[in-house]
Amino acid sequence: MSDAQPPLVSMAEQFTGLPMGDLIGAPLLAAAKANSAMAATQTKFLLDTCFAKETTDDGKDHYQPVLIKMTLSRGVLVPVDPSQPDQEPTISEVKTTFDLPLLTILPLNSLAVDDVSIGFDMEVKSSFSETTNEKTEEALSAQSSFSAKVGYGVFSAEVSGSVSYDSASSSSRDTHYEKSNSAQYSVKVHAGQIPLPQGVTTIIQAFTNSISPIEMPVYGEAG
Amino acid sequence: MFTQINCPNCQQPIAINVKRLVAGDSFSCKGCSAKISLAGESSNVVTKAVNSFEKVAAQAKH
Numbered sequence: 001m002s003d004a005q006p007p008l009v010s011m012a013e014q015f016t017g018l019p020m021g022d023l024i025g026a027p028l029l030a031a032a033k034a035n036s037a038m039a040a041t042q043t044k045f046l047l048d049t050c051f052a053k054e055t056t057d058d059g060k061d062h063y064q065p066v067l068i069k070m071t072l073s074r075g076v077l078v079p080v081d082p083s084q085p086d087q088e089p090t091i092s093e094v095k096t097t098f099d100l101p102l103l104t105i106l107p108l109n110s111l112a113v114d115d116v117s118i119g120f121d122m123e124v125k126s127s128f129s130e131t132t133n134e135k136t137e138e139a140l141s142a143q144s145s146f147s148a149k150v151g152y153g154v155f156s157a158e159v160s161g162s163v164s165y166d167s168a169s170s171s172s173r174d175t176h177y178e179k180s181n182s183a184q185y186s187v188k189v190h191a192g193q194i195p196l197p198q199g200v201t202t203i204i205q206a207f208t209n210s211i212s213p214i215e216m217p218v219y220g221e222a223g
Numbered sequence: 224m225f226t227q228i229n230c231p232n233c234q235q236p237i238a239i240n241v242k243r244l245v246a247g248d249s250f251s252c253k254g255c256s257a258k259i260s261l262a263g264e265s266s267n268v269v270t271k272a273v274n275s276f277e278k279v280a281a282q283a284k285h
Contacts, residue, residue, distance in 0.1 A: 041279055045275065048275075049272050049275050050272070066272075068265035070259055071259065071261070073257065073260070074256065074257035098231055100228065102268065102269065105241055105269070106226065106273075106276055
């Protein structure tokens with residue numbers, strides 16, 4: 001293992017130089033601008049299509065909502081005439097025509113950026129690794145043999161032998177040194193469509209409520 | 224192109240496909256079974272508005 005190891009990368013330095021404002025802010029700003037442009041287009045469309053403009057004598061513009069005619073059909077139970085007990089009650093279909101502001105049937109809030117997701121992931125990894133391997137092997141071998149033959153008259157003798165010696169030794173040393181650091185920077189920005197402004201919702205609700213039939217007092221009950 | 228209006232009879236919301244409304248379809252209220260449809264005399268006005276709306280929506284996408 002060497003004494004002087006290279007230093008690891010500083011995580012803080014890696015993240016400091018990032019132009020986060022541009023990376024995240026720019027697409028978000030572009031989406032906001034697009035939404036703003038669409039809102040202006042939507043307003044123009046509303047005034048041009050859903051309202052009839054009238055200019056009064058004093059030069060002021062007056063916008064009247066364009067009304068369309070709708071038909072409501074529903075079954076009405078016709079009661080039995082008490083004088084004719086054999087008659088069965090019948091259901092007849094009654095059609096009612098009512099006015100509805102054109103504004104209420106157009107899905108105006110669909111003209112908007114409905115979802116913006118900006119994901120930014122950055123991962124910095126720094127590592128240093130050093131492996132040292134030392135191996136020593138030693139072998140020693142020795143071998144010897146001998147033989148002797150002796151003869152005396154009719155006798156004879158023979159001696160033989162051998163000696164061997166083996167020796168082996170080995171040593172091994174593995175050194176592994178590793179250091180690492182890592183950092184992950186994750187940014188998620190989500191922008192969703194907000195509902196229609198309360199003022200627009202109130203106007204549409206007022207228009208919607210205006211189509212509800214008003215129950216007239218029965219003749220003779222009033223006053 | 225979907226929208227919804229409240230039923231004039233029972234105030235329950237009725238989901239409406241505007242294009243099919245213009246084509247002459249009627250939509251039933253789940254609350255009281257009343258059916259609403261577009262009167263023939265307003266067909267042209269709504270058709271023009273829907274076409275105009277689709278142009279604006281197409282421009283917005285580009």
